[in-house]
Amino acid sequence: MVVTIVGSQLGDEGKGGIVDRWSESADIVVRYQGGDNAGHTVVDGEDTYKLSLVPSGTVRGRVGVLGNGCVVNPETLLSELDALRERGLDPDLKVARRAHVIFPYHCALDGIEERAKEDKELDAGTTGRGIGPTYEDKAGRRGIRIGDLLDPEVLRGRLEYVVPQKRALAESVFGVETGESFDIDRLYEDYKQYGERLREEDMTVNAGAYLEREREAGGEILFEGAQGTVLDIDHGNYPFVTSSNPTAGGASVGSGLGPGVVGQGETIGVVKAYLSRVGTGPLPTELGGVEGQTPGYEASEGNADRDDTDDGEDAEREEALATEIREAGGEYGTVTGRPRRVGWLDLPMLRHAARASSFSGLAINHVDTLAALDSVRVCERYDLAGESLATIPARTERWSRCEPVYREFDGWPDADWERVVEEGYGALPENARAYLEYVSDEVKVPIAAVGVGPGREQTIVLDDPFEHSD
Ligand code: IMP
DSSP states (O other): OEEEEEESSSSOSSHHHHHHHHGGGOSEEEEOSBOTTOOEEEEETTEEEEESSSOGGGGGTOEEEEOTTBEEOHHHHHHHHHHHHHTTOOOEEEEETTSEEOOHHHHHHHHHHHHHHGGGTOOOOOOSSSHHHHHHHHHTTOOOBHHHHTOHHHHHHHHHHHHHHHHHIIIIISOOOOOGGGOHHHHHHHHHHHHHHHHHTTOEEOHHHHHHHHHHTTOOEEEEOOSOGGGOTTTSOTTSSOSSOOSTHHHHHTTSOOHHHHHHSEEEEEEESSEEEOSSSOOTTEESOOTTTSTTOBGGGBTTTSGGGOSHHHHHHHHHHHHHHHHHHTOBOTTTOOBOEEEOEEHHHHHHHHHHHTOSEEEEEOTTTTTTOSEEEEEEEEEETTEEESSOOSSHHHHHTOEEEEEEEEOOOOOOHHHHHHHOGGGSOHHHHHHHHHHHHHHTOOEEEEEOSSBTTSEEESOOGGGSOO
């Protein structure tokens, strides 16, 4: 069986917990896109693991694979591995030789270009991990791959070609002085050593061939998507996106297993019961705002730019609600620590995600976070200058002008969530069930799991995808 876990919103939907839960039934957990921009939190009893690159399932002793669609910062990779080993784990991690390598000049250029874009409000609020510049080099056929680190001569040749271009770009186009991050000799020495360690630890693989072999031998495979659908470079709200494909198609291209293999399996869309976003870009259902991320927002003025909140009292109430949800849900970036923007659940976004990835099930998280609110809203559709839209428009500028049309639900009380998990779905507060079933009906995808806390045991499983036959 092959199961793909995809973020259906803007990342941080709680994919780590779901992957962790279902990796129990998997033999191999594969990341197929992104790099150390991701932040996956895995809670195991008293232990919390914050991972950015190593797949979450490795905490459970599963084989972890970083597929060819990933971009890999070897320094992060090796230090995460060392940190896990220090905590007594023995992660078995394999990296695709076809995956591209993030170099320090990519990280430097990430920051340089973000700053250059700020004036035009085109900056995406990136994590600064060099993700975009690395994928740019991949598409420009000047990237350096993990396999190239294994051969010092090839590595040297590639660096000699690409680094002077990067230096010229930083200095001549952006007018920024370059330092060690653009020094060929230094880069060569450091990355040759990373290559040696990858070789010594026998960590590199021809990922597609390896996965196919394991699958034929009966191995169960779990694909762990990072980020989310609205951050997808093709299906997200461009240009406020990451540079890879978190949607389910990416699982095929980014692993080397064909679309037939991925498509014959199950694809679970992970949904947060509300919304959060780190970084810039529109968010029609946003409550309040976060300075430096919400477009046009300044804390002292509230969110006066938005015409649905001219009334100061409403704006204050929204801010208070945003703070309550942010604190209850721990909505601070795992990688950057930035406060996340929060908003109500957005069905046009979920319909878009369900279509783009052919979801066969939904895992809806953070139902506990919304408990004790008097009422909970869901955006059913958008109103765009009198036009009713059931899904996200392709043009980001149009999306930014969409006004949410809400349906309001009575809130549900806080509960003894441990007991709820023990007793199962029927033990959820009635209003919470009404909310969840409404979402599932609207998106036309059944609920596979409901999350009521961050721990691996805090998920109510209605339908385990690994129990479906191939
Ligand atoms: P990048 O992936 O660092 O290039 O950032 C591009 C956009 O994706 C920014 O808005 C980031 O905040 C967002 N982003 C990247 N990774 C994550 C993630 O794991 N969770 C949430 N947002 C992310």
